[in-house]
Amino acid sequence: MMWPTICIDNFFNNPKQVLEYSKTLKYTPAEKGNWPGVRSKAIHEIDNDFYTHIATKMIAALYPNEWQDIGWLANSYFQKIDSRWRGPGWVHKDVHQQFSSIIYLSGDTSCGTSLYKENTHETVPLVNNMKTSSNLKPSKMKTAEYKKELEKHNNKFTKTVSFNSEINRCIMFDSYQYHAVDNFNKDDDNERVTIITFFNSIFRHDGKPLNPHAGESSRI
Numbered sequence: 001m002m003w004p005t006i007c008i009d010n011f012f013n014n015p016k017q018v019l020e021y022s023k024t025l026k027y028t029p030a031e032k033g034n035w036p037g038v039r040s041k042a043i044h045e046i047d048n049d050f051y052t053h054i055a056t057k058m059i060a061a062l063y064p065n066e067w068q069d070i071g072w073l074a075n076s077y078f079q080k081i082d083s084r085w086r087g088p089g090w091v092h093k094d095v096h097q098q099f100s101s102i103i104y105l106s107g108d109t110s111c112g113t114s115l116y117k118e119n120t121h122e123t124v125p126l127v128n129n130m131k132t133s134s135n136l137k138p139s140k141m142k143t144a145e146y147k148k149e150l151e152k153h154n155n156k157f158t159k160t161v162s163f164n165s166e167i168n169r170c171i172m173f174d175s176y177q178y179h180a181v182d183n184f185n186k187d188d189d190n191e192r193v194t195i196i197t198f199f200n201s202i203f204r205h206d207g208k209p210l211n212p213h214a215g216e217s218s219r220i
Contacts, residue, residue, distance in 0.1 A: 089181030
C-alpha cells in the first residue's frame with residue numbers, strides 16, 4: 001500500500017505549551033549513532049493520553065470518515081537536535097514501518113524535510129548500513145570524508161517535494177518514501193525540536209481491509 005503525503009498546519013491548539021513540556025523530559029542519543037540528536041522515551045510511556053491524541057489526529061487525517069473504526073500500533077518521540085548539527089541529512093527510508101510523521105515545534109523554517117525519488121534503478125544501500133553515516137556525531141559531520149560520502153549518496157536521488165519547518169506543522173508520508181532533513185540548524189541560536197511518529201501497523205477493528213490510498217498528496 002502506498003500511503004499519501006499530507007501536510008497539516010496548526011496541528012496543536014497549544015504548540016507553545018507542548019514545546020515547554022518537551023523541556024521537562026529526559027533525552028538520550030541513539031545507541032548505534034544511526035540518527036542525529038537525542039530523543040525522549042516513547043511518548044506512550046510518558047503520557048499515553050497525549051500519545052493517543054497525536055496518533056488519533058493523524059489517523060483522522062488519513063481516514064476522516066472512518067477514523068473511529070481504525071486501530072494502530074505506533075511509536076512517538078520528542079527529538080532535539082542542537083546547533084552543533086549543521087547541513088543536510090542522509091536521504092533514507094524508515095524501514096520496517098508503514099507510515100511516518102514529523103511535527104515541527106521549534107527551529108528555523110529552512111530546517112524542513114524533503115521527499116526524493118531514486119535517479120537510477122540500482123539498489124541504493126540503506127543509510128543505517130553505510131559505514132560513513134553510522135555513529136553520527138556533530139564533529140564527524142565537519143570532516144571532508146563525511147561531506148564527500150554524504151554528497152555522493154544524496155546525489156543518487158532527485159528531490160520531488162519540500163516542506164518548510166513551519167512551527168506547529170505536521171507532515172505525514174509513506175515510510176518507504178525516500179526523505180531527508182534539508183538542514184539540521186541554521187545558526188547557533190536554533191534548536192530543532194520535533195515530534196516524530198512511526199506507525200508500524202494500521203488496521204480496521206472489524207478485520208475488513210483498509211481502503212487503499214493512491215499516493216495522492218493533500219494539505220489540511
